[in-house]
Amino acid sequence: MKPYQTFEIPTQRFIDQVNISTIMGFEDGAIPEPMDAVHDDMLKQATQLMRAKTEVKLIHGGEFTDRQLMIDGVTFQLEQTIFQMVKKASDVAFFICTLGPQIPAKIKALSEQGLHLEAYILDLIASDAVDLAMDLVQNQLKDQLAAEELNLTNRYSPGYCDWNVQDQKKLFRILPGHFTKVSLTESCVMHPMKTISGIIGIGKDVKFNPYNCEVCRRKDCVYSSRKMYSAA
Amino acid sequence: MNLLEQIANCIEFGKINLNSPYPPNMKGQEGADELTLKALDEGIPANDILKNGLVIGMEKVGVKFRENKVFVPQVLMSAKAMNAATLHLKPYFNDGSIQRKGKFILGTVAGDLHDIGKNIVGMMIEGNGWEVIDLGTDVKTEQFEKAIQEYGDCVIGMSSLLTTTMPNMEASVKAIKARYPEQKIIIGGAPITEDFKNNIGADFYSEDPQGAAEYLNSLVA
Numbered sequence: 001m002k003p004y005q006t007f008e009i010p011t012q013r014f015i016d017q018v019n020i021s022t023i024m025g026f027e028d029g030a031i032p033e034p035m036d037a038v039h040d041d042m043l044k045q046a047t048q049l050m051r052a053k054t055e056v057k058l059i060h061g062g063e064f065t066d067r068q069l070m071i072d073g074v075t076f077q078l079e080q081t082i083f084q085m086v087k088k089a090s091d092v093a094f095f096i097c098t099l100g101p102q103i104p105a106k107i108k109a110l111s112e113q114g115l116h117l118e119a120y121i122l123d124l125i126a127s128d129a130v131d132l133a134m135d136l137v138q139n140q141l142k143d144q145l146a147a148e149e150l151n152l153t154n155r156y157s158p159g160y161c162d163w164n165v166q167d168q169k170k171l172f173r174i175l176p177g178h179f180t181k182v183s184l185t186e187s188c189v190m191h192p193m194k195t196i197s198g199i200i201g202i203g204k205d206v207k208f209n210p211y212n213c214e215v216c217r218r219k220d221c222v223y224s225s226r227k228m229y230s231a232a
Numbered sequence: 233m234n235l236l237e238q239i240a241n242c243i244e245f246g247k248i249n250l251n252s253p254y255p256p257n258m259k260g261q262e263g264a265d266e267l268t269l270k271a272l273d274e275g276i277p278a279n280d281i282l283k284n285g286l287v288i289g290m291e292k293v294g295v296k297f298r299e300n301k302v303f304v305p306q307v308l309m310s311a312k313a314m315n316a317a318t319l320h321l322k323p324y325f326n327d328g329s330i331q332r333k334g335k336f337i338l339g340t341v342a343g344d345l346h347d348i349g350k351n352i353v354g355m356m357i358e359g360n361g362w363e364v365i366d367l368g369t370d371v372k373t374e375q376f377e378k379a380i381q382e383y384g385d386c387v388i389g390m391s392s393l394l395t396t397t398m399p400n401m402e403a404s405v406k407a408i409k410a411r412y413p414e415q416k417i418i419i420g421g422a423p424i425t426e427d428f429k430n431n432i433g434a435d436f437y438s439e440d441p442q443g444a445a446e447y448l449n450s451l452v453a
Contacts, residue, residue, distance in 0.1 A: 025303025034253040035305050114315060116355075117308040120348060158396070165343050165396040187343040187400075189370050 001058055001144045006179045007137050009052040014132035018043065020124040035117070042122045050126075051100035052133035055179040056141065058202070060091045069199075074170045076199075079162040085153050085209065089201030093141065094175040095155065096182050097134040098195035099126055107193075126194040134196055145202060153206045157198035158188070171197055235276065236285045239267045239317065243289025243359070244296075246309025248316050254309055264289075268317040278324035279331070282361060286314050290359030294442030297352075304352060307441075311355035318358075332363040333452045337379045338389035339371030342400040346393035349421060349441075353389060356441035362448060373404040380412060387448055390434075392421040402432040409433050416451065418444055 020039075021031050031039050062071035064087040069076040071092055078086070086092070103126045110119035134155065142152050159165035168188040175197075177183065182195050190197060233241065241247075242264040245255050249265035262270075264286075271281050293310040296302045324330045336357050340350050347369045358364040365383060367375055376388055388408065392401045401424075405417055418436040419429055429437035438444040 024305055025300075033256050111351075114312070116311060116351065117305055120304060120308055123348065159343075159394045160396070162395055165394065185370065187370055187372065189343060189345055193345055 001141065001148075003058050005056045005058075007054040007056070007140070009054065009133045009136055011047050011050045011052065011129075013136055014052075014129060015043070015047050015050075017132050018046075018125050018128045020121070020128055023124055023128075024121075035121075038118055039121055042118060042125055045106065046103065046122060046125045046129065049100075049102040049106055050129060051102065052097065052130070053100065053180045054095060054097040054134060054137045055175065055177070056137065057094045057175045058091055059094070059174070062089065062092050064089070072174050074173055076167050076170055077164060078156075079164075081161045082156045082163055086156070086199065086201030086206065088203055088205040089153065090203035091150075091201075093152075093200040093202055094171060094198075095134070095137070095200065096175055096177050096180045096190075096195065096197045097130060097137065098180045098182050098190075098192060099130050099133070101181075101192040104193040130194050130196055138200065141200070141202075150202050150204060151206050152208055153201035154209055155196075155198045155200045157196055168197065171199070235267060235271045235274065236281065236288075238262075239264055239271065239281065239285030240289040240292070242267060243286055243310055243313050243317070244292040246306055246313050248309070248313045263316065264313040265316040265320075268320045272320060278321050278329050281317070282321060282330055286317055286359060287361050290314060290356060291442070291445070293359075294356050294440075294445060297356075298440040298442050304348065307352055307355070311352075311359065314355070314359050333361045333449065334363070335365060335383050335386035336362045336389060336448060337365045337367060337376070337383060337386050338391065339367035339376065340369040340391045340393070341397050341404055342370055342372045344392050344394050344397040344400070345369045346391070346421075349393065350389075350391040353391070353420065353441040353444055357389075357445050357448060360445040360449060362445075371404075373407045376404055376408055377411065380408070380415060387451065388415060388417045389444065390417065390419045392419075392424060395423045398423060398428065405432045405434050418447060420444060 059072050062069050067078055067080060067083045069078055107119050107123050158168040158171060165188045168184060172184045183191050245258060247258045247263040249263040252263055253259055268281060293307055297307050321330060338350060338354055340347055354364045354366050365379060367379060390401050390404060392398050401419060408415055408417060417434045419434045420438055424437055426437050436447045438447060
């Protein structure tokens with residue numbers, strides 16, 4: 001795998017998989033009339049507005065000790081959950097994935113017009129979409145690494161699983177977001193919104209955990225809703 | 233059903249106006265928009281329309297949301313119906329015929345961009361007769377303090393959806409309490425708990441918007 005890669009992910013490759021009905025509170029696929037029309041309209045608009053881009057930087061040979069990852073001159077404080085999952089990694093991939101500036105601008109505009117339902121639905125669609133786009137990239141990385149018999153962990157982001165959001169600054173030191181045009185505020189908020197960033201552990205002795213929702217306390221996460229579908 | 237009950241019903245079920253297709257079983261019926269105008273035309277005091285129509289409707293939605301009988305989209309439709317009605321009441325807010333219960337300033341804490349929960353709390357509290365000043369997301373302590381200085385007597389509401397921005401909430405609460413010891417602060421968000429509220433010295437924690445509205449109402453009862 002190359003040490004630095006960029007990806008532009010065509011929206012058609014993931015938009016059909018967007019599914020927000022459960023997170024809205026409804027049974028899978030059962031959004032009631034006329035909200036279903038709003039949903040369909042927002043999905044169409046999202047398709048037009050999304051420009052998914054990802055950049056990934058691979059660094060070999062991080063040092064894992066005492067819940068810390070020391071890599072490329074930077075020390076990350078990972079906390080127990082993430083540390084356990086990545087500590088056996090031989091390489092670490094840093095990533096930033098964004099949908100671009102148009103979607104957040106549209107969400108804001110809808111909100112300012114008082115179209116809160118539309119804004120809410122578009123927000124959920126975008127949250128799901130950025131993760132689906134990154135899923136595609138992660139699968140591509142998995143394919144690249146398969147020949148070397150290397151596995152990937154789940155991806156983990158500052159701000160989640162008790163990983164301090166301040167570590168976002170360190171992540172951006174390693175991967176400054178030039179290709180994706182993502183910037184970071186002093187309080188570690190990424191711009192544009194609907195951007196995700198984080199790390200993926202790579203190695204022979206790491207594995208992907210299909211469900212790790214129980215370690216997280218977020219009640220509105222799209223992943224946990226997917227888990228709910230699977231369990232149903 | 234009298235006119236005020238009909239208005240409350242429209243708010244509860246998110247019926248905005250005659251043309252609104254939602255809810256499907258009220259298609260073709262007048263909504264909060266037309267019925268509020270009708271009530272004003274009939275001479276019903278604006279304050280009664282607010283208290284016995286809009287607030288009643290929003291309270292019912294709040295309770296149903298708490299009980300998982302309705303979800304965010306339905307609450308947003310109710311809020312939209314309430315806004316349609318409130319537009320007609322605006323002149324009465326401006327001339328003092330309707331007194332708001334107080335001012336509520338809310339924001340999502342620094343480092344956190346999640347705003348859906350915060351927005352719903354704001355809508356629900358506005359629907360309970362409060363003036364809501366929404367500072368948005370990623371709100372730093374200084375912005376809360378500036379709002380306190382600007383708006384005076386108010387209650388502050390803070391939201392956090394990330395465990396990792398809870399320390400920012402703690403810092404904001406402690407800084408505000410140090411500077412304004414009497415300032416009431418309520419907090420909420422998925423990872424927040426009653427214990428956390430006690431540890432950081434906030435005044436109230438609610439796990440649902442209606443609880444926040446009920447607490448605020450208790451302050452002015």
